[in-house]
Amino acid sequence: MAILSPTEQRAGDGPASEAPHGDQRATTVGLWGWPALATMALAMYRISEPLLGRDELTSWDMAGRSFAQVLATVRRVDAVLGTYYLVLHAWTSLLGDSPAVLRMPSAMALSGAAACVALVGRRLFGHRAGLAGGLLFALLPGVSRFAHEARPYGLVMLAVALSTLLLLRALDRPGSPWRWGGYALGLTAVGLFHLIALTCLTGHLVLVAMRARRERRVWWGMCSAVPAVALALIPVVVLGRQQTERQIWWITKPEAWGLLDIWPQVFYSGLCAGTVLLLALVALAALGERRDAVVFCAVSAVVPVLIIWALSHGHVSYFYFRYMLFTLPPLAVLAGAGLAAAARSRRAVAAVLALLALLTLSDQKALREPLAHYWAGGPDFAAAAEVIRKNYAPGDAIVYNRVEEEAISLGVRYYLPRDLRPRDVFLAASPVQRDDLAATECAEPARCLRGEKRIWLVAAGNTPDPLLGLPAGQAAALRAHYRTSWAERPSGLAVSLLVRTE
Template sequence: MALLSPPAAQDTRGVPAPETDHERWLTSVGLWLWPSVVTLVVATYRIGEPLLGRDELTSWDMSGRSIGQVLATVQHVDGVLSTYYLILHGWRVLFGDSAASLRMPSALAMAGAAACVALIGHRLFSRRAGVAGGLLFALVPAVSRFAHEARPYGLVMLAVALTALLLLRALDRPGSSWRWAGYALGLVTVGLFHLLALTCLTGHLVLMALRGRRERRAWRSFWLAVLAALVALSPVVVLGRAQTVRQIWWIAKPTAWSLVDIWPQLFYTGPCAGTMILLAMVACRERRDAVLFCAVSAVAPVLLIWARSHGEISFFYFRYMLFTLPAFAVLAGAGLAAAARSRLMLTAAFAAFALLTASEQESMREQLGHYWSGGPDFAAAAQTIQKYYAPGDAVAYPRREEEAISLGVRYYLPRDLELRDVFLAESPTRRNDLAATECPQPARCLRGEKRIWLVVRGNETDPLNALTPYQSAALRAHYTVSGVERPSGLAVALLVRTS
């Protein structure tokens, strides 16, 4: 069936000389290489400039633990992210823990996803559609934003796009056990990076219904691959179910309006979302079977997750559905290729799309670009402490902030500048967890330090008010606030001992 292979070549009679094998190879490579390169260039532009966000700091913390400690921690929390943490641990050993280094796996994954978008678009529609889809994918603000995120979203998008491509290849040769094994491995990879992304199977079922409805061998191989993947993923599923309440309790149950509001969030800007959806609708005039496969792959997972989120726990958060963007890009590429009949029109369309998304592309690369409305400037807080540091200084944090402030300040302080955390009883690493244990009797945890730095969130007039009553009382009994600096979102106070 034509759905599974590139459209037939046009009549070349009258062409003086056919392409050589070398020219055909260059054409084939260019199909995926240009979208991949453009995505990588856009994704790595100023990749290290935004401060690490809260979740990224968790990735930094986890990747710095030993393999044994990572495996012990994921038994209690973040079990669904264990594969990502182990990969980042190995990456960090080789390339260090700078912001650019921690984010580079995501950028590389986005480049790989763009290549898959181009290849899928070529198979389902045309070469022009494939290249257009890959380049549109490169310019979507959400792609750049999460290429700059030390979290697994980019790897999920690559895994989902690659698995769709592997299914198309398996259906080219339904009798090839190796190709079905590759597809099964792709599904396992999807689940290891994000279990919710397995809702991509809705699109795969549609593809099977279109292609394999009369081929029992293909259906049998498909279900065996799916079953094998689910069995392999069962330990992660068990861990995820046990840890769900702790990890995503904060996600609100979606309303009917959420199904409208989700699209600007997915693309990271309303105009981009509107443009991509409009181009996808233009593609509906193209090959109906291919359009149906891509449309279901793009929309059905969102609907399923929305429906599932009306139970005890909600999963409806835009980051968890970013894996649908490659399918949207394939459709939008087909629509653009159909609407723009010349290279000049295509070039103008890409320029207009880049201009449309330029402001978002710029804002997400600012220092606090990883926060929705300002954010804690951990780098400035660390610079304040480093500037006025004296040997023997200690530090105190409001532990109810779930380690975010502690991790942020520690990351941006020089590695050889160590401050004893006065109210820390047991660190998250020692507990094999993400949260620390606080000293139960704060007054007894003080060791007569001459100076203690206090870092709290917000703009409290008196930073000591951000602590628990017992912690605040213990410090007030022996210390006075010598000075306060207020970087964005934080207050950094120096407490000096008086008695």
């Protein structure tokens, strides 16, 4: 049989085992438990060290809004991430908004994804292949990177891996409506966390088509599950389509080279990408007796990327590496099978995994640097906030240069003490008041000044005159009444103190 039966799954890689039921259960727990623990250990290591990235600051902002405010905002912007924002709102309401707390759902989700990878690998290729795939997934730098990201990508990978596992369970008993219902819920979760990840359905359809050669009932289950998923996702699809141009206008149309260049970005390591893809090729060459399983994994990993690449040559481009992270679970399953086929003993598998961990150590270390969530360095919001905190005087106000860097106000506010909130001089309506992600600033800046003796100015870059980047009206209003007393320049930012001249 191309895909292992339940008896073969319990037995491992050989014939049916005579081991007691308790031993089988312990073996199963170890199969998914070790990858989950390894992923969580790597995820928790220095999880708070990197400063929050721009998108993470948006997640923090949305999580701090009420349930009704989140719903009102996603009607205008970010509808495709609405489910994630609601989850994060509930989570932070209970546990606070520290970097570790904000990122913990991603860390836990990826630990669950590693467990699912191992269980899927066992069903498709046997026990040793499943364990190798799960541990390989845990070691990927891309997994560690997005375990430290307060965005939905970790939950997307979990939903994709879990829906695959639920599909395999449904195929074991194609007449069970409960199992197909579970699969439909898993696939719905994929779409709720990221619509583009629903391209994983291509692999699922290929698997169902191959299984239907022996059991035609599987089509009935699939044809009942997929329409139910589509119906549940209609509101997200409609709103997301309306908001697409505003949300991802900045993604460029990919060239042919992008189909190769995308993989080092997805893995966050060129070496790791090459190793995993090589092991996947080994599986393709060595596992002919499990052709259905190999084809399923290969299609699940590669075809969605091709589809997204093709669609990105239309009106809007979707070809961004983060949107394809959901291909990591099927790639890990296939690479785990290749590793188990090439390394015939557990010690050999362990040696290869240890070598991969050693070779990617520098990649893992780089992911935990303070500015790791920014390409080529970035604005050090924590340092800027510390400058203001140390030198703050009661009555101080603040100006953020939102033209140069939209996230400046969010970043500085996040790292300032919660009881230190200088008046935002040129803010007319906050994003929360507007049910949006962007603020509205004063139409007549001179009228927004209230005679403050001191105003902090936070701007991107290191220009000698930080007022140069401000809108003309704001710069003129400040020059008329203030002079720059002194300035400090933490990485990527200029923090200046303006004092009144009258």
